[in-house]
Amino acid sequence: MDVDDINTVAVLGAGNMGHGIAEVAALAGYDVTMRDVNEEFVQDGYDQIEWSLGKLAEREQISDDDADEALDRITPLVDVGEAVGDADVVIEAVPEKMDIKTEVYQDVEAHAPDRAIFATNTSSLSITELSEVTDRPAQFCGMHFFNPPVRMQLVEVISGAHSSDETLDAIGSLAEDFGKTPVRVHKDSPGFIVNRVLVPLMNEAAWMVYEDEATVEEVDSTASYDMGLPMGLFELTDQVGLDVGLHVQEYMHETLGEAYEPCPMTEEKVEAGELGKKTGKGVYDYEDGEGVEIPTDAGAEWIEDRLLAVMADEVAQLIDDDVAGPDAIDRAMQLGAGFPDGPAKMADDRGLEALYDALETAHEDSGAARHEPSDAFADFVEDGQFYESVGSEDADGYDYDSIAVTVQDSVGHLAIDRAHRMNTITTDMIEEIDDAVDTLVEDDAVRAILLTGDGDRAFSAGFDASTAAAGSGIEAADLSRLGQRVFGRFEEIPVPVLAAIDGYCLGGGMELSACADMRIASERSQFGQPEHNLGLLPGWGGTQRLPRIVGEGRAKEIIFTARNDYDPETMADYGFVNEVVPTDEFEERAWELARDLAAGPPIAMKFTKRAMLAGRDGVDAGLEVESSSFGHLFTTDDLWEGLSAFQSDRDPEFEGQ
Numbered sequence: 276m277d278v279d280d281i282n283t284v285a286v287l288g289a290g291n292m293g294h295g296i297a298e299v300a301a302l303a304g305y306d307v308t309m310r311d312v313n314e315e316f317v318q319d320g321y322d323q324i325e326w327s328l329g330k331l332a333e334r335e336q337i338s339d340d341d342a343d344e345a346l347d348r349i350t351p352l353v354d355v356g357e358a359v360g361d362a363d364v365v366i367e368a369v370p371e372k373m374d375i376k377t378e379v380y381q382d383v384e385a386h387a388p389d390r391a392i393f394a395t396n397t398s399s400l401s402i403t404e405l406s407e408v409t410d411r412p413a414q415f416c417g418m419h420f421f422n423p424p425v426r427m428q429l430v431e432v433i434s435g436a437h438s439s440d441e442t443l444d445a446i447g448s449l450a451e452d453f454g455k456t457p458v459r460v461h462k463d464s465p466g467f468i469v470n471r472v473l474v475p476l477m478n479e480a481a482w483m484v485y486e487d488e489a490t491v492e493e494v495d496s497t498a499s500y501d502m503g504l505p506m507g508l509f510e511l512t513d514q515v516g517l518d519v520g521l522h523v524q525e526y527m528h529e530t531l532g533e534a535y536e537p538c539p540m541t542e543e544k545v546e547a548g549e550l551g552k553k554t555g556k557g558v559y560d561y562e563d564g565e566g567v568e569i570p571t572d573a574g575a576e577w578i579e580d581r582l583l584a585v586m587a588d589e590v591a592q593l594i595d596d597d598v599a600g601p602d603a604i605d606r607a608m609q610l611g612a613g614f615p616d617g618p619a620k621m622a623d624d625r626g627l628e629a630l631y632d633a634l635e636t637a638h639e640d641s642g643a644a645r646h647e648p649s650d651a652f653a654d655f656v657e658d659g660q661f662y663e664s665v666g667s668e669d670a671d672g673y674d675y676d677s678i679a680v681t682v683q684d685s686v687g688h689l690a691i692d693r694a695h696r697m698n699t700i701t702t703d704m705i706e707e708i709d710d711a712v713d714t715l716v717e718d719d720a721v722r723a724i725l726l727t728g729d730g731d732r733a734f735s736a737g738f739d740a741s742t743a744a745a746g747s748g749i750e751a752a753d754l755s756r757l758g759q760r761v762f763g764r765f766e767e768i769p770v771p772v773l774a775a776i777d778g779y780c781l782g783g784g785m786e787l788s789a790c791a792d793m794r795i796a797s798e799r800s801q802f803g804q805p806e807h808n809l810g811l812l813p814g815w816g817g818t819q820r821l822p823r824i825v826g827e828g829r830a831k832e833i834i835f836t837a838r839n840d841y842d843p844e845t846m847a848d849y850g851f852v853n854e855v856v857p858t859d860e861f862e863e864r865a866w867e868l869a870r871d872l873a874a875g876p877p878i879a880m881k882f883t884k885r886a887m888l889a890g891r892d893g894v895d896a897g898l899e900v901e902s903s904s905f906g907h908l909f910t911t912d913d914l915w916e917g918l919s920a921f922q923s924d925r926d927p928e929f930e931g932q
């Protein structure tokens with residue numbers, strides 16, 4: 276089945292995941308039936324969707340009409356026959372119990388059309404085993420969403436032993452059509468990617484505390500502030516629920532072996548009903564205690580190495596077992612767990628040998644199976660790096676971690692690729708942008724650059740404040756200089772640069788866009804320089820470049836008010852935005868304009884940028900560059916091409932000669 280043949284999606288289960296998936300499908304324009312075992316459950320799910328759509332509309336992420344139309348597309352049902360009778364795809368999100376799922380599939384099988392693909396949202400059961408309770412194992416695969424589906428970008432698309440390529444392609448395309456990023460998991464392996472990396476990591480954190488090697492504060496401080504993870508590991512454990520985590524750990528222990536033995540501390544807490552945030556107490560105490568309090572400076576290098584080593588071993592096994600490559604693993608962890616970098620890259624950066632040694636030393640001390648490095652890990656240490664040995668699966672485009680760079684129709688497209696963190700900007704990203712500018716300028720095929728932010732929430736929400744913890748004044752000044760210089764390169768390079776802003780464009784993101792030659796924005800965009808709210812100032816050129824574009828008075832207003840909600844029309848009035856475009860036409864318009872710029876005369880473009888830049892040193896300097904450039908252009912083929920195209924009333928084809 277092709278994704279174009281999918282019109283109706285049946286979602287089984289109206290719980291947290293089920294109603295979230297139904298909402299996502301309806302927002303993408305599909306007709307949705309949502310089924311649960313009784314009226315109350317299904318109505319609860321429907322009410323949750325209504326509430327969530329209302330919130331999206333309130334935040335202007337969708338219009339009121341979009342919210343109403345999405346809700347209208349959802350039919351809540353109890354009758355299985357009615358729910359799946361006309362379904363092209365059935366997404367099952369019922370409780371994680373094999374007997375419940377088996378019963379549901381038998382019921383569904385009796386009513387679903389032969390063409391229907393079955394996709395299970397299981398996070399911990401075997402896709403292959405589930406597919407075998409149906410009569411269509413080839414039309415069956417995993418489609419694992421993350422909680423809450425409306426906000427989380429990742430969908431793991433998992434191949435069971437019998438899944439056909441056609442099924443996997445259709446479900447991958449469906450996930451994309453839902454506005455999500457599918458990551459292919461090539462084998463039905465316990466925990467797939469995200470849980471396979473995250474669960475042993477959380478388990479190791481628990482063991483370190485249980486065995487008195489470290490305190491909760493030390494582990495969480497290391498994870499949050501030294502490794503830059505979005506939260507502490509115990510904070511995460513409490514948020515997920517200790518019972519939920521333990522359930523997956525037990526499954527992994529059963530299927531993968533002794534190395535996954537759950538920590539007794541987790542078992543004890545589950546037995547005592549201390550399940551995490553939802554019960555008021557887990558590892559942290561939310562009712563009688565202070566809740567989560569993580570000191571910024573209690574981290575330790577050996578804890579970081581241990582945690583990285585545990586992850587590296589899982590990554591090694593996943594790659595070795597052909598479950599996924601390093602870039603798929605990293606992408607999944609960034610989108611599904613909010614990691615700043617993926618575990619393969621983090622381990623490569625730290626050095627596999629050092630991490631292997633850390634694990635081996637732990638094994639000598641503890642003798643525990645979980646500390647025994649796998650053969651796969653040993654092999655990768657021999658090879659040097661995960662990425663070096665396996666390479667990247669990204670076929671076209673250049674290979675970067677935090678940006679995506681491709682060339683199409685003479686346009687070099689540089690997308691900030693951290694949608695999971697609002698496309699916030701890190702030092703590594705700035706260095707990658709620096710390198711990408713070199714690469715694109717050297718590429719003769721590139722005649723214009725289009726700057727965008729991945730996803731539909733932000734061009735960029737600015738500097739990644741979570742990486743700002745403990746820098747000295749000198750380091751911060753260096754970071755400021757780095758951003759000023761690298762962003763400023765867009766002003767200096769010979770090709771025109773268009774920033775296409777869709778969503779938040781704040782702080783450093785706005786400073787980056789200010790270096791483009793032109794800016795267009797979707798109607799839903801929001802602008803601002805909120806640095807003063809953080810006690811900072813715009814440090815990537817904002818105090819200099821913004822006043823040049825909007826005038827000093829407006830620039831001071833934008834910086835002093837520190838608002839983050841300037842609308843695009845106002846920014847167009849201020850002269851910052853060249854054009855405001857309806858959101859649903861935005862991507863097309865951005866590319867149209869970028870292609871138009873790429874079709875312009877390269878030498879005249881280069882000289883125009885150069886003359887304007889020279890003018891910043893004074894009008895006379897600018898005028899001098901203008902006239903010498905004007906003279907030079909008279910010696911170019913492009914001039915004659917322009918003149919002859921004008922005379923014969925056709926579009927010119929400039930070659931930059």
Ligand SMILES: C/C=C/C(=O)SCCNC(=O)CCNC(=O)[C@H](O)C(C)(C)COP(=O)(O)OP(=O)(O)OC[C@H]1O[C@@H](n2cnc3c(N)ncnc32)[C@H](O)[C@@H]1OP(=O)(O)O
Binds near residue numbers: 737740758781809811
């Ligand atoms: C030299 C350069 C300096 C600078 O650039 S300083 C930074 C300037 N930028 C800002 O101050 C923007 C800060 N962010 C915000 O105000 C809000 O966010 C938004 C208005 C962008 C969006 O608000 P909402 O829709 O309510 O979403 P949410 O839950 O606040 O954010 C979603 C996730 O994105 C993370 N995030 C957003 N901006 C940043 C940032 N600048 N640095 C680090 N993380 C950021 C959040 O924390 C959160 O993450 P989780 O889902 O894990 O809670």
